[in-house]
Amino acid sequence: MISYFSELRYKEVIDIHTGKRLGYVCDAEFDETEGRLISLITPGKAKFFGLFGREDDYILPWKCIVRIGGDIILVETEADQPRRRRKKEKIFDKMAKNY
Structure with a gap:
């Protein structure tokens, strides 16, 4: 099965241990x-x-990813699953990097 990142963004992520909905994919590393x-x-x-x-x-x-299905992504998370705050880059910082 071939998938594109644009398709992953519309799949809901669910933890198989708790059944908790973690939301939709917003980014990837x-x-x-x-x-x-x-x-x-x-x-x-x-x-x-x-x-x-x-x-x-x-x-x-x-x-942690167990299966990527048609509509959902099943994951197996740990109790101490890493989380982090999203970095918000200011527009002027972005422009300064280009010069």
Whole structure:
């Protein structure tokens, strides 16, 4: 089965141990030197309708992915699953890097 990243974004991620819905894939990490996918990232839960930001994102290493189906991605997470805050890059920082 061949999939594109654009298709992964529409698949819901579910933990097989708890049945918890972790959301939809929002990003992925790639190793440029080896040309392989390292992990999928799903956004953290919104706090109070998103007015107070979000919880940290879930980082799902490739070894945690059990199956990629037609509509969902089944993962096997650990209790101490790594999470991190999404880096927000300001527009002026982006422009300064280009010059």
